[in-house]
Amino acid sequence: MNSDVALPPLAIDKLPSGLTLLAVQKRGLPLFHARLSLPAGAAEDPRGKAGLAQFTVDLLRRGTRRRPAQDVDDLIESMGAQLSAEVSMEEAALALTVPSELAERALDALLEVALLPSFEENEVASARRRTVAALQSDLDEPASVAGRAVVTLGYGPGHPYAHPAHGFRRDVETFRREDALGFHATRYQQAGALLAVVGQSPPPELLEFARKKLAQWQPSWPGVSQRLPLPFGALAPSPQMRAVVVHKPDATQAQVRIVSPGLPRTTPRYAEAVVANTALGGGFTSLLVDAIRVDRGLSYSVASRLHMDRRAGLSVFSSFTKNETLRELVDVALDLMTRYAKTGPAEDALEKARRYLAGLFPLGLESHEALAEQIADALLDGLGLDHLSKYRSRILAVTAEQARSIAAEISPARDGALLVVVGDAEVARKALTGLCPIDVRHLEEFA
């Protein structure tokens, strides 16, 4: 486990257009995978149009200039594929996996969907109604509501990351065809895009295949568009801890999140941050799991997570418990994480975290999809292949002093932390009395 893991054979080419081509050889199963990442993530949503990046991606398959929506579905699914269309804060990504012999058809289908959407008026209206209904339905999922509250309140007003990728109902209701057309024309750009192909052939062959295919599609890309830089400022925590309770009637269990500003994925201290967080709340033997689940039986699930995106991040404690033990869970978590911020991990916990992360790292390189995503993200983040090929040695080299010094920056419990509770407001208000100021919000606010 002490040696680094060799990446599979691969080749990278940066085209004059600014698009990066990545070809990875994966032997074994006769599968081909393609993934197109575009600089069209949720951070690019215009003000008052939260959710537009996701809405645009969802509309891509609802008809192209060559065929209607049903035929697009048939084109993809007749190959046995399911098109994945995701939006992160920074990118929109389209991906699909097919049997190897269908590689050409698959890549053509992916590029047609990405580059030639028709955005028919009736499909836009229908997608708007579907999205609004889905956002309302999501309010039935307490964990989903908590997640939406965390990004919205954790990043705070004006921050480009301060909304869920699916947006808000109030914004989605305003979406028109022109919004999607405009977003597609200005964000679906080759500069900053990456096309990854993973298959059985040697990388030069795969690269040549992708290059030829891109050349065929070259005229279909939107024209080059300049974009304004996004207003990324440092996150300013509030001077004192505060609680936001989102009222969910009839809940017998409360979802709990504790949130503080975190670190971006591009931090040079990535390895120590990940190790220190794992000791605190990763895996199944972390300090938090021990204290909350194993020793006290307060919850089924407990974790601390680093929500790391390219240009900003949050540190988030996450758990749930029955109404009767809400205060106990919050007190135990705050106490433990506050102490941890000062002391960092003990030597045995540090060693366990290092070896846990290093040992499990290759699991993230197993499937075609995971390989493409991991390598693409490392390249797009500007971290390079070393981020993966040297991962193990960097993790194993994290010292006690490094872990201790970063603990204060990754612990979710700090001065000015935000406590989010989704549950019965009356129960939560009573439970949290005396802890910090409490602000009760309506569920609908997070739709």
Add this chain to the structure above:
Amino acid sequence: MPLSANDFPVEEHALPNGLQIRLLRDGSLPICTLYHFFRVGSRNERPGITGISHLFEHMMFNGSKKYGPKEFDRRLESAGGSSNAYTSNDLTAYYEDFAADALPLVLDLEADRMASLTIDDASLLREREVVKEERRFRTDNDIDGMMDEALGALAFLAHPYRWPVIGWMSDIESISREDCERYFRTHYAPNNCTMVLVGDFEPAAALRAIEKLYGPIPSGEPLPTVPTGEPPQKGERRATIRYPSQAPAVLVGFRSPDGRDPDSLALDLLEAALSSGEGARLKRALVYQQELCVDAHVWFGWRMDPGLFEISLKLNPGVDPARAENSLWAELGRLCDEPLPERELERAKNLVRAQLLRGLQTANGRAHSLGQMEVMLGSWRAMLDLPDRYAAFTAADLQRVAQKTFAQYKRNVVTLIPGEVPG
């Protein structure tokens, strides 16, 4: 095209105590996955101790003779591994993903808890509270969970599939240490287990280690017979749940054959035709064309005894459940009345085959697939000719199975109505 046996050089072994062993070497990455499949799930329970299989799954992490409380995962994670487990109606599976050099430790940990699990009152007390939280999370405060629980109780009168895997809350509260000890002795013996190891290891050395560690564990008594009788359904059944949700929902279940029945494969294809992908019939009709649902989804999994083909409709807020139901009946009726066009049949076959292949991409996926085939179909080899068996189905076959399954008198319907329960 079948999967090639050359790509799955599985070694098959059995110990005198009955433990079944399947080894598949793959040195592409320095990792392994180890599964233990125990043939025990909620179908092996009885009223009063429902949920004990799942509660027991939790108890398996609380210490044994050599490795005390908290040691199992602490040792494993320190060696670069992680563990998890799940319980279903039919089986309980434990697995570890780990750095290849941790194999000796992982085998020692697993053999130790099979040989000498510690079951004490204090850990039972704590684990019971954890499971109650899990139940509140997955069932009491979750629409899918509460509807699924209601559907089981509606569709089955006599069979143990009637109760939820997690168990009724009152049973979870009253399961005793003695119940757990009896359960362990009966169901966690090596003769009730299939072990699957996949990854970067040397098979002869691994087998020697397994023989040494597991060989001395005695086999258990013959397993009690499961009461699998279930009277035939003679009419539509309905249940209603009132809950303060944003929108109504409908969950429908049709009794289906057991996993070894060839018709189960036809139902896999019907599942794909109805709900896999955006162009599937239910999605196309109910979500995109009629805009009645946020999602329309089929769930069908092989079971040891005749189970359920489930269809979940998450309605748009304000939609009348009866309207969505009628659209669903129309779509199911179409499957019964007309053979699936060739294009849709091929689509379903391709989707099912691709899903099978994608599930074999990882060591964990391969280990899980091999073990599931062993437990549900009797041999991992069943996996090899699955693509050919799916390919052999005709549209007429699927129509016959649809007619047999989706008859009106076989409907079990749970409806969620937004609102409070009075009082």
